[in-house]
Amino acid sequence: MPDIERLLAEMTLAEKIGQLNMLAAGFTVTGPVLAGDITGGVREGRIGSVLNVFGVKAVHRLQLMAVEGTRLGIPLLFGFDVVHGQRTIFPVPLAEAAAMDPVLWERTAREAAMEAARDGVALTFAPMIDVSRDPRWGRIVEGPGEDPTVASLFAEAKVRGFQGRDLASPSAVGATAKHFVAYGAPAAGRDYASVDVSERTLHEVYLPPFEAAVKAGVVAVMPAFHDLAGEPMTAHGDLLDRWLRVRTGFDGVVISDYHAVAELIDHGVAADVAEAAALALKAGVDIDMMGYAYEAGLPKALDRGLVDMADVDRAVRRVLALKQRLGLFDAPYGRGTAALDEDHAAGVRALAREAARRSVVLLDNAAGVLPFPDTVRRIALVGPLGDAPYDMLGSWSAAGDGAEAVSILNGLRAAMPGSQVRFAAGVPIDGNDEAGIAAAIDLCRQADAVVLAIGEGANMSGEAASRSSLDLPGRQRALAEAVLDLGKPTVAVICAGRPLAVDWLVGRAGATLAAWFLGSEAGNAIADILTGAASPSGRLPLSWPRNLGQVPIFFAERTGGRPDDPADRFTSKYLDVPNTPLFPFGHGLTYGDVTIAGVDVERTEITADEAFDIVVDLRNEGRVAAEETVFLFARDLVASVARPAMDLKSIARCALAPGESGTVVFSLPARDLSFPGRDLRPVLEPGEFELMVGPSADRKRLIPTRVRVLGDRRSANG
Ligand code: BGC
Numbered sequence: 001m002p003d004i005e006r007l008l009a010e011m012t013l014a015e016k017i018g019q020l021n022m023l024a025a026g027f028t029v030t031g032p033v034l035a036g037d038i039t040g041g042v043r044e045g046r047i048g049s050v051l052n053v054f055g056v057k058a059v060h061r062l063q064l065m066a067v068e069g070t071r072l073g074i075p076l077l078f079g080f081d082v083v084h085g086q087r088t089i090f091p092v093p094l095a096e097a098a099a100m101d102p103v104l105w106e107r108t109a110r111e112a113a114m115e116a117a118r119d120g121v122a123l124t125f126a127p128m129i130d131v132s133r134d135p136r137w138g139r140i141v142e143g144p145g146e147d148p149t150v151a152s153l154f155a156e157a158k159v160r161g162f163q164g165r166d167l168a169s170p171s172a173v174g175a176t177a178k179h180f181v182a183y184g185a186p187a188a189g190r191d192y193a194s195v196d197v198s199e200r201t202l203h204e205v206y207l208p209p210f211e212a213a214v215k216a217g218v219v220a221v222m223p224a225f226h227d228l229a230g231e232p233m234t235a236h237g238d239l240l241d242r243w244l245r246v247r248t249g250f251d252g253v254v255i256s257d258y259h260a261v262a263e264l265i266d267h268g269v270a271a272d273v274a275e276a277a278a279l280a281l282k283a284g285v286d287i288d289m290m291g292y293a294y295e296a297g298l299p300k301a302l303d304r305g306l307v308d309m310a311d312v313d314r315a316v317r318r319v320l321a322l323k324q325r326l327g328l329f330d331a332p333y334g335r336g337t338a339a340l341d342e343d344h345a346a347g348v349r350a351l352a353r354e355a356a357r358r359s360v361v362l363l364d365n366a367a368g369v370l371p372f373p374d375t376v377r378r379i380a381l382v383g384p385l386g387d388a389p390y391d392m393l394g395s396w397s398a399a400g401d402g403a404e405a406v407s408i409l410n411g412l413r414a415a416m417p418g419s420q421v422r423f424a425a426g427v428p429i430d431g432n433d434e435a436g437i438a439a440a441i442d443l444c445r446q447a448d449a450v451v452l453a454i455g456e457g458a459n460m461s462g463e464a465a466s467r468s469s470l471d472l473p474g475r476q477r478a479l480a481e482a483v484l485d486l487g488k489p490t491v492a493v494i495c496a497g498r499p500l501a502v503d504w505l506v507g508r509a510g511a512t513l514a515a516w517f518l519g520s521e522a523g524n525a526i527a528d529i530l531t532g533a534a535s536p537s538g539r540l541p542l543s544w545p546r547n548l549g550q551v552p553i554f555f556a557e558r559t560g561g562r563p564d565d566p567a568d569r570f571t572s573k574y575l576d577v578p579n580t581p582l583f584p585f586g587h588g589l590t591y592g593d594v595t596i597a598g599v600d601v602e603r604t605e606i607t608a609d610e611a612f613d614i615v616v617d618l619r620n621e622g623r624v625a626a627e628e629t630v631f632l633f634a635r636d637l638v639a640s641v642a643r644p645a646m647d648l649k650s651i652a653r654c655a656l657a658p659g660e661s662g663t664v665v666f667s668l669p670a671r672d673l674s675f676p677g678r679d680l681r682p683v684l685e686p687g688e689f690e691l692m693v694g695p696s697a698d699r700k701r702l703i704p705t706r707v708r709v710l711g712d713r714r715s716a717n718g
Contacts, residue, residue: 050076084112180244219253240284
């Protein structure tokens with residue numbers, strides 16, 4: 001293990017800057033600057049880390065050049081976007097969030113890390129923990145949805161899973177919490193656009209998941225591309241340094257987003273590359289990803305006195321420390337040497353299927369079409385997502401191979417060997433071609449049931465994939481209407497990276513599923529749900545709007561002075577649609593029939609240092625086993641600032657056999673009822689709170705109780 005200070009003392013300026021320079025090589029292009037041949041730069045020590053290279057041979061070849069071929073032999077750090085799997089692809093994060101299960105989130109991250117590490121990757125640019133309430137934004141698919149509590153649990157679980165217990169182990173990868181911060185709220189939902197959220201919303205909604213990631217030990221943070229109220233995040237010293245490092249204690253590396261340091265010039269806050277480099281370095285950005293801005297700009301910035309050597313050294317120290325923590329000095333070829341174990345690979349596919357199954361949300365089953373009874377022998381699968389294995393992977397599919405993904409068609413055929421499953425796309429995902437509708441309708445006429453596989457292509461969400469409409473693209477609605485007109489038992493399976501505006505469909509289809517992009521095992525998982533081999537258990541991680549005009553829509557709104565009252569026109573509402581979403585946050589049906597039999601708070605008055613125990617009795621009155629999720633919300637009834645009508649505090653899950661009763665117990669510390677006070681410091685204000693327990697954020701289904709926190713107003717930190 002090297003002595004970092006001694007190493008630093010030996011380094012030339014060019015070698016130091018090299019450690020701050022991350023370049024892409026090879027396989028994947030994620031931005032406007034293309035990967036070139038970086039081997040010369042590696043040999044000269046001008047490149048300290050590399051992105052988008054994976055596979056043992058390629059990684060070790062470059063590593064050899066750095067370790068054996070450079071003056072100081074400092075190993076390279078290999079980073080890659082392992083967002084929801086490396087070779088085995090798990091559900092997209094928005095889908096997996098629907099499983100509402102931190103244990104699952106951690107398990108899939110662990111497996112993804114093991115596969116990535118086996119490919120030589122030492123750092124993933126994940127988890128993406130951007131809360132978003134705007135489904136126009138394509139990157140909503142990469143994150144955990146609308147709620148900061150869910151996002152915080154997701155952040156912790158993913159960091160633990162990726163990093164494992166020992167970062168230096170050849171099966172661990174470092175995690176990067178991104179994109180810091182409020183990237184999920186771009187103006188008009190357009191990717192890369194400016195963000196203008198209040199300080200309060202920043203502290204209540206967007207920062208908490210990053211704090212959770214830091215507490216879980218995340219080793220890297222990536223600032224986002226946007227400007228926040230005029231300050232580009234890549235140069236935001238207040239947040240990157242004073243909030244992230246000083247206040248939350250983050251001690252890892254800050255890595256810019258792709259080319260983002262150089263883009264400070266385009267933002268209009270730097271006149272040239274020297275100013276751009278100086279702004280980013282001073283703000284606390286240690287690594288310049290794909291910008292060459294540090295390489296070209298830092299020497300000039302030093303000459304001009306915009307930065308000094310101590311600023312450079314600080315960043316280099318952090319990079320070297322990260323390499324050390326990842327075990328790269330001791331074992332530069334450690335990742336990639338473990339042999340592939342066949343049994344383990346089969347286990348990973350099984351986990352991908354389990355995760356996919358548990359990410360499906362049964363939105364509606366009013367006609368009781370699902371699960372299919374044995375009498376369903378002839379199935380017509382129609383729609384452009386029916387046989388689309390590549391799309392099943394969704395955006396950021398790393399080293400996943402669409403050819404190995406299970407389409408809905410193949411999944412259904414495998415699950416129903418005694419039945420006939422026939423397929424017709426009907427229409428393409430996008431475009432105006434309706435020529436195939438007639439043949440698809442013929443197929444439906446001959447079937448006992450129809451599966452309508454509709455939605456978006458994988459490339460219609462993700463980075464640089466915002467949409468100004470939430471409608472089904474192309475002529476899919478025409479296909480769907482023609483199918484629905486037949487009056488056959490029809491299940492709509494919606495594959496998409498965002499909620500789509502389908503109020504016209506729900507209810508007319510006998511059942512509707514949100515099937516997102518479920519990854520390598522998508523088709524098998526969907527078949528498990530349709531056949532009843534598994535009972536659906538996913539719950540929406542966001543409010544599903546009725547139409548685009550309701551966006552941004554989220555349950556944690558403040559009530560305002562004129563909350564919606566049907567009897568009073570002059571209250572907050574639309575003339576044309578209700579305020580409520582089509583489906584609330586947390587919504588998701590099972591094949592069981594679980595009811596909350598009672599909610600009991602053991603002590604309704606406690607002091608600030610105590611916790612409420614809330615006991616919830618559940619009963620499955622259905623004939624099928626169910627995995628139920630229960631949410632605990634709170635409302636501070638009178639506070640120094642207006643509080644959300646509902647604030648999510650906790651989630652619990654309970655598996656119940658038919659006829660079985662069960663109990664979940666929430667333990668809610670009083671300090672969890674604190675909030676950013678008028679000075680934005682966390683404060684607990686004693687007094688009355690309403691606690692609400694239920695299966696979703698639908699107020700009509702929540703069971704309320706009143707409790708009281710005793711004592712004086714106090715800072716939650718002190
Ligand atoms: C994305 C990041 C990603 C990076 C590297 C950027 O365009 O915004 O999320 O980690 O590329 O691939």
